[in-house]
Amino acid sequence: MTTYTIGVLHGDGIGPEITKATIEVLEAAAARAGGVNFEFVKLPMGWEAIDQYNDPIPQVTKDALKDMHGWIMGPHDSAAYPEQHKENRNPSGELRHSFDLYANVRPAKTMEGIKSVVGQANLVIYRENTEGYYCDRNMYIGVGEWQITPDVVVSAGVFTRRAVERIAHAAFQMAMQRRKKVTIVHKANVIKLGSGLFLKVCREVGEHYPEVEVDDFHIDEMTAHLVRRAHFFDVIVTENMFGDILSDLAGELVGSLGLAPSINTNENQAMAQAAHGSAPDIAGQNIANPVGLMLSTVMFLEWLASRHSDESLLSVARTMESGITATISSGVTTKDLGGSVSTTAFTAAIVEHIAR
Template sequence: MATYQIGVLNGDGIGPEIVQATVEVIAAAAEFAGTTTFDFVSLPMGWEGIEKHGEPIPAITKEKLLECHGWIMGPHDSSAYPPEQKEKRNPSGELRHTFDLYANIRPSKTMPGIKSVVGEADLVIFRENTEGFYPDRNMYAGLGEYMITPDIAVVNGVFTRKAAERIAHAAFRMAMQRKRKVTIVHKANVIRLGYGLFLDTCREVARQYPEVQVDDYHIDAMAAHLVRRAKDFDVIVTTNMFGDILSDLAGELVGSLGLAPSINTNDRQAMAQAAHGSAPDIAGKNIANPVGEMLSMVMLLDWLASRHQDQELHRIARLVEQSIMTTIEEGICTRDLGGDATTTEFTAAIIKRIGSGGK
């Protein structure tokens, strides 16, 4: 029986509610399968980290994460942190930077029982996670933005061949397991050097995957194409900011950003993290939707299964995924999806279906 150590970072706002709901569901699935155990290790993050250690991501958390097979991260409310903390990277950016989690993988897929505004769609966005126009992540030290005068702000965008190559390879490897189609999204017609380097490097990588069909779009055109014909896309690879924007758009188009999962990985470590925010306005009310976080953990299980050649993890992931889908299809869901179930009621319904094999 294999045991996997999973770091648990509850986060802020609705984070503790949806992360704990996810832990309960995964634990129930592991118990049902009877072949795998998870050692969940709670670590301070966000307000908990600030109150106990003076940092949103204290050193002890980073040290313990190195010992974990993977970890699940709740959303953070960094906009509400004390002024001295706002000057630093937010918890998500800090972990992505510290562990060089270069690939943010965000699928968007229509679900039974959830209304989609674009019909059927099943795509996955590979977002480069370490540079571009996100100044908290693209510098070795310091932040890449400056106030030249009180009325002039300058932001540096960083584009490297190394970063483009590795995110492109990750996207093309995924495409080989899917429909063998990759779409590159950029703005090389205007930001010719930065996005030109990204586009050219992705095309160079594409030549190593001759079985994969490749096309590319400018970001503004791509946003329109997603709205009009999301079903035509399979794997999308793009830069940090564009990937952030497009994945939020795609999540809403197929049903709700509250359903949108993601993982962040560097090929050796991975972090499950829902794409949505901390929703402090509904925190503690037991009405938050945990699906995005749960499906992020499903992605982490699949990632661990591939990394450790453990088919039991794939089976546990499918059991959790099927139980979530069955529950939603039967009309049991939280208020944001048109239902009346509380977070705990929804979680209990999923666990009940896990106990019957996902049916």
């Protein structure tokens, strides 16, 4: 029986509450499914790390993560950090940059018991995670943004063939497991060189997957298409900023951003991280919705199962997911979804479903 070492970064705001709930459900699913062991290692991040190390993502945490199979990361409240820390990458951006987690994978799928704005939909967005217009992570050293005068700022967007090729391959490989359709989202009509390279390279990669149907849309028209016919899309591949915006839109359209999961991956490691923020206004009230992080952990288990060819991990993922969906479809939900149960009561209901 293999033991997988998983880092746990509780984070800020509602982070400790939803992370604790996620680990509870994961442990229940592992006990039910059997065949796999997990070793959870708690590591400092966010305000906890600032208090201990004067750094929201200290080197001791990054060093420990190097030897782990992956980690579960709660949200951070970097907007509230002391000014000295706002000059650096936030914890999420730093880990994506440090570990070259180039693929941010964000599905948007309708769920039974959750009202969708767009009817039935089941799509996944592959967001390039290392460059584009995200100035805090698109340079090897330094930040891709300069203030020329008090009234003039230049922000750089970076597009490289290497980065586009690997996110495109990841997207097409996923499409081969789904409905064999990839949509490239870009702005090549205006950003002719940068976004043009993204479109060109994605099209070239698509030639290696002749079974996959390929189309493309400009980012502005894509937002309208998502609202009007989300069911039409299967796998969407796009650059960093466009992917960030589209995935938040898609998550809200199919039910709630609070339900939206994601993972950040390279070939060897993955980070489970919900798409939403730390919600400091409701922290400590035991009303936070943990589903986004729980489903992110399901995605992480699926990735880990594929990476290590371990069917036991896939069984844990299916058990965990079925417990979550069964609980929601039964009408037991947190306040944000129209229910009335607390975070802990909702978690206990999922654990009970898994046990049954």
